[in-house]
Amino acid sequence: MVEKHPDWFIRNKDGAIPNRGGMPGFSDRFSPTCQFTSYYSDFIPKVIQEVITRYPIDAVYSNGWPGTNATVCYCQACQKIGDPTTRAYKEAYLKRAKELWTALLKDSAAPQGVQQRAQAMLTFYGPAEGKQ
Numbered sequence: 394m395v396e397k398h399p400d401w402f403i404r405n406k407d408g409a410i411p412n413r414g415g416m417p418g419f420s421d422r423f424s425p426t427c428q429f430t431s432y433y434s435d436f437i438p439k440v441i442q443e444v445i446t447r448y449p450i451d452a453v454y455s456n457g458w459p460g461t462n463a464t465v466c467y468c469q470a471c472q473k474i475g476d477p478t479t480r481a482y483k484e485a486y487l488k489r490a491k492e493l494w495t496a497l498l499k500d501s502a503a504p505q506g507v508q509q510r511a512q513a514m515l516t517f518y519g520p521a522e523g524k525q
């Protein structure tokens with residue numbers, strides 16, 4: 394995936410894609426993706442849609458997608474936001490999560506459970522600004 398979409402992955406300050414190898418439970422080939430990229434807004438929703446239309450599954454589990462705990466990332470999208478160690482970046486990260494949750498609520502094809510989680514997160518964190 395890194396070869397096809399290097400723009401989706403979190404970057405270190407030096408521009409390298411960090412490798413989670415060596416962490417218990419993580420493969421050497423695992424690298425986290427950035428919430429500000431189309432991986433979150435386009436790719437994952439399409440994957441969910443494909444799975445629920447092809448297979449008779451009962452649920453979709455989302456482990457922090459989108460998340461609220463800002464990661465430090467220096468990808469091109471994040472460089473436009475600013476220093477990823479600042480409060481402003483953390484606020485932008487939460488704003489992005491709210492925008493992604495709001496998009497899920499407006500997507501009539503999104504699984505009900507995914508929409509319920511999005512609604513619960515927006516209820517807890519408050520609505521996205523200017524998106525209601």
Ligand SMILES: [Zn+2]
Nearest residue numbers: 427466468471
């Ligand atoms: Zn980033």
